Amino acid sequence: MHEQPVRLSINGRPTEASVEPRMTLADFLREKCGLTGTHLGCEHGACGACTVLLDGDAVRSCLLFAVQVDGMEVTTVEGIAAPDGELSPVQSALRECHGLQCGFCTPGFVMSITALLRTNPHPSDTEIREGLSGNFCRCTGYQGIVAAVHRAAELMRAVEPAPATHRG
Template sequence: MHDVPVGLSVNGRRFEAVVEPRLTLADFLREKCGLTGTHLGCEHGACGACTVLLDGQAVRACLLFAVQVDGQEITTVEGLASPDGQLSPVQAAMRDCHGLQCGFCTPGFVTSITALLRDNPQPTDAEIREGLSGNFCRCTGYQGIVNAVHKAAEARQ
């Protein structure tokens, strides 16, 4: 296989590299962009730790090759905070509601919650649990995460 040029807009900044066609989007973000907030857990799309926004839609970065998303807009957890470094409402709510413990799954949850609240600004507990069913946390009992979604939804009003 021959290397392929790839150009992505990541968090509003252009990144270009020549990569192997099999390089995953997650590895592109971590290795070529230096954005290590996208975590690799299971590497087969089940845990949600690598969730990013691709043109606004939540996707698993471990399941996509960088060449597949050439020319598209990616938002990682690093791109969710304000330009002056203030936490997004979702990030602040996760902190305030103790929606994390070890923090490994947190970037994927924050990104998934951001997409969920964009599509459903006032979700019920059942809708939150369904919307986040693709993200696994081995440390919390999930109630802090559900509470954080409600708090972030209120803050966005």
């Protein structure tokens, strides 16, 4: 098969490569880019371990071909922490609330939680469970993960700038 060029932004960095058309985005990230934080579990889109953000939306990278994301922005778990290495609010909350155990599913949860809180900064337990229903964890009972989402929402709201007030 002939390779095709793909140009995209990964974690804010322009990236160009030639890939076989059948190479999945997950394999591209892991094999061509060295970003092994994106885990492969079922390779059928059911477990959520390979979740990344594509133009801000949570997607399963095992279900997309790398050539499909040409011209788009991909954010992996490696791109979530601050440039100085400080953990993101989601990562901090998962640690604080014991929302992870073995860690295999954690990158997918980090990405799904990040996307969820960007669109819903005040989710209920039901909304959290629905929003994370595509991510499987075999080690926890999900209580710590749900608590971590609430804590991450608090942390994110604490760093949001206050709304401007009009003084007249």
